[in-house]
Amino acid sequence: MRRVSIFGATGSIGQNTIDLISRAPDDYDVVALTGAGNIAQLAADARRLRADIAVTAHEHLLEELRTALNGSGVKAAAGTAALTEAAARPADWVMSAIVGAAGLAPGLAALEQGATLALANKESLVCAGRLMLETARRHEARLLPVDSEHSAVFQALTGEDMNAVERVIITASGGAFRDWDIDDLPHATPDEASSHPNWDMGQRITIDSASMFNKAMELIETREYFGVSPDQIEVLIHPESLIHAMVGFRDGALMAHVGPPDMRHAIGYALHWPERRALPVERLDLAAIGQLSFRAPCDTRWPALRLAREVMQTGGLAGAVFNAAKETALDGFIAGKIGFTGMAEVVEEVLNLVTAQPGHIDATMTLDNVAATDHLARREAWSVINRRAGQ
C-alpha cells in the first residue's frame, strides 16, 4: 500500500486525484486530506477514503470539521501551521494542489520528509523555484510536474539528453477571450472570464487562462523545472488544447505530447511514474478531429507574457512579487475593484515599486524571505488597486 496525502483535496485537481485513487482503494493508504471552506466535501472524502487526518486552512471552521467527522476516527485540524504539520506526516506520494502561494510551505514540508511531490501548485515554483528544487535535492525527494504542459515536456524528455534540447514549446488555448475584440477586454466581467473553452478547472486558474497569467506563470515554471533559458521557451496558441507541449531537439525533431484535455492524465502519470498504467481518459479519434491549428500569441492582448519574461530576466525574488501581485490583482478583479486589463497594469506597477526598494528582490531565497516579499507585494498591490478604485 502506498501512503498518499492530497493537499487541496476539495478543488478541481484534488477531486480528480481522488477519482483516480478511489478506483483502486486497496492500493492506497490515505494519510492527509486538506481543504479550505468546503467542509462537507472534505469530511465526506476523508470518511470514505479513511484518511488519518483532515485539515481545513480556516481555523474558525475547526469545530464544523470536527462535527462532520464525528465517529469516523479521522482526526480534524485547522490553520496554516496544521497544514504544514500534516505535510510532514510520512507519506510516499503527496499531491500539491492548493491554489496560490499558500501551497509553498506544505510543499516544502512534504519534500523535507522525502515524499514524492506531485506538483500542480505552479505558484510554489514561481515564488521559490530554486528553494523547492534545492529542498528536493537535499532530502532526496522527487518533484514531479502535474501541470499538463510540464507533464507533457517531462514525458517528451524521457530518455533524452538535455544538451540536445533546442527549445520547449508550451501551448495555450487562448482562454475565454481569445477571439474577443481587444477594445472589449477592459469591460470583461469575472463571470465572462470564468468559463474556459476546453478545460474544467478552478475559478482562479480559469480567469488566469483568460488573462494569460496562467501561461506567464507556466513560462517561469518551465524555466525553473527544466533549467532551460528563457529564450528557449516559446508559447504557442493552440485553440484545440490537444497538443500540450512540444520539445524541439538540435536535429530539428519536435516531440509533441497529444492527449485529451483531462487532468487525470497528468495526475495519473505522476501517480504511477515511472510506470505507465491504464487511465480512464478519452482516446482521441484524430480522423474525427480532422485538424489542429496554431497561431502566435499577441503581446498587446496578453501583456502577462511580457511581464513573465521581465521577471525571469530580473531573477531573485521577482517571481514571488509577480505571483503575489497577480493573486491580489485577481482578488481585486473578482471583487469588482479593477477591470480585466487592470490586472496586468497592477502587476507591472507592483513589480516596478518593489524592484525599486532595496533588500527584497535580491534577498536570499528562504521561506521567510519569500513570505516577507510576498506580504510586501500584496500590500503594495492593494494600495495600487484601492488608488485605482478611488478609495
Ligand code: NAD
Ligand atoms: P481549486 O480552486 O479548484 O482548488 C483549490 C484547493 O485549494 C481547494 O481544495 C481549496 O480548499 C484549497 N485552498 C484554497 N485556498 C487555500 C488556502 N489559503 N490554504 C490552503 N488551501 C487552500 O483550484 P484547482 O483548479 O484545483 O488548482 C489547484 C492548483 O493546481 C493551482 O495551483 C492551479 O494553478 C494548479 N493547476 C490546476 C489545473 C486544473 O485543471 N484545475 C491544471 C494545472 C494546474
Ligand code: MG
Ligand atoms: Mg497548464
